[in-house]
Amino acid sequence: MTRDTIAIIPVAGVGTRLRPHTHTLPKVLLHVAGKPILAHILDDLPALGISRAVLIVGYMGELVREYVDGHYRNLHVDYVEQPERLGLGHAVSLAEPFAGDRSVLIILGDTIFEADLEGVLAGGQDSIGVKAVADPRRFGIVEADGQGRVTRMVEKPEEPTSNLAITGIYYFTRGRPLFEALAEIQRKDIRTRGEFQLTDAMQLLVANGAVITTFPVQGWYDCGKTETLLETNRVLLDKRAQPVQIPGSVVHDPVLVAAGATVENCILGPHVSVAAGALLRNSVVRDSIVNERATVEDIMLESSVVGENAVVRGGFRRVNVGDSSEVFFT
Numbered sequence: 001m002t003r004d005t006i007a008i009i010p011v012a013g014v015g016t017r018l019r020p021h022t023h024t025l026p027k028v029l030l031h032v033a034g035k036p037i038l039a040h041i042l043d044d045l046p047a048l049g050i051s052r053a054v055l056i057v058g059y060m061g062e063l064v065r066e067y068v069d070g071h072y073r074n075l076h077v078d079y080v081e082q083p084e085r086l087g088l089g090h091a092v093s094l095a096e097p098f099a100g101d102r103s104v105l106i107i108l109g110d111t112i113f114e115a116d117l118e119g120v121l122a123g124g125q126d127s128i129g130v131k132a133v134a135d136p137r138r139f140g141i142v143e144a145d146g147q148g149r150v151t152r153m154v155e156k157p158e159e160p161t162s163n164l165a166i167t168g169i170y171y172f173t174r175g176r177p178l179f180e181a182l183a184e185i186q187r188k189d190i191r192t193r194g195e196f197q198l199t200d201a202m203q204l205l206v207a208n209g210a211v212i213t214t215f216p217v218q219g220w221y222d223c224g225k226t227e228t229l230l231e232t233n234r235v236l237l238d239k240r241a242q243p244v245q246i247p248g249s250v251v252h253d254p255v256l257v258a259a260g261a262t263v264e265n266c267i268l269g270p271h272v273s274v275a276a277g278a279l280l281r282n283s284v285v286r287d288s289i290v291n292e293r294a295t296v297e298d299i300m301l302e303s304s305v306v307g308e309n310a311v312v313r314g315g316f317r318r319v320n321v322g323d324s325s326e327v328f329f330t
């Protein structure tokens with residue numbers, strides 16, 4: 001089935017928390033569990049009947065465009081430049097010329113989700129994905145009534161009144177009211193923490209009587225910093241990786257080795273993702289992501305992210321240790 005829904009995916013951010021990787025690559029092109037973060041999102045669209053997307057690009061937008069145009073010929077993608085990072089609300093408002101009054105599915109470009117989106121789209125109601133969290137102060141939160149209708153939304157509250165976090169996936173049956181609310185917060189200069197927030201625009205809609213419901217997000221995998229990227233890698237490999245055999249190497253599943261990567265004489269895994277063109281030789285690697293064309297040789301690595309074209313080379317140590325000595329390499 002083809003739907004008239006358009007996906008809006010903001011990917012303009014600088015990804016400062018993922019430096020040094022984001023010095024040379026936009027965050028959404030970093031690999032996790034076998035493919036770029038953005039690919040996890042785009043690959044799910046056809047099954048939802050969505051064939052159009054608007055990407056809000058900014059930092060290293062050209063690289064995002066090159067990747068998407070090269071890999072997603074069947075998806076009609078438009079790009080809008082966000083010249084200044086004025087916030088998520090501002091980013092989404094830039095999609096208006098393409099989305100108009102169509103239904104829109106907004107997905108943050110640096111987060112991977114598991115939720116019943118098919119059910120959400122079929123439900124025909126404005127609805128936002130939520131998940132209960134332990135520390136709601138770090139997130140936008142929603143308060144809902146007994147029927148799951150949103151009564152109030154607050155971005156990063158100091159004193160949270162709910163533990164339902166806004167995860168970063170939103171469905172609106174019509175674009176127009178949302179774009180009007182986004183225009184209003186910009187006209188009135190309503191900012192939270194200096195930025196035009198999508199949450200503030202949605203709160204405006206709710207305050208004006210709009211009915212917005214919530215839907216549960218089962219899997220919510222953040223990729224915003226190295227630790228969460230590695231955690232997402234672990235969780236997704238546990239769920240999705242097939243057993244792997246590499247002649248001449250020992251594999252502890254789950255691992256994912258892209259076609260075109262070379263692995264020789266290694267002990268790999270668990271939880272290793274190796275991108276195309278990478279070379280791993282004489283090494284022990286676990287809980288790590290090795291990006292495209294990187295080289296890892298003669299070394300033991302764990303909890304590591306090796307960037308594209310990077311070289312990590314160790315060596316064997318030489319000792320001449322007397323009887324009853326103790327030597328520790330830490």
Ligand code: UTP
Nearest residue numbers: 010011012013014015016017085086087091109
């Ligand atoms: P984040 O604030 O988490 O991402 O925005 P960031 O700015 O890239 O990362 P840091 O904080 O510098 O490490 C969540 C998503 O919204 C997009 C980002 O690209 C990211 O995908 N975004 C955010 C925009 O496109 N424009 C904005 O003005 C703000």
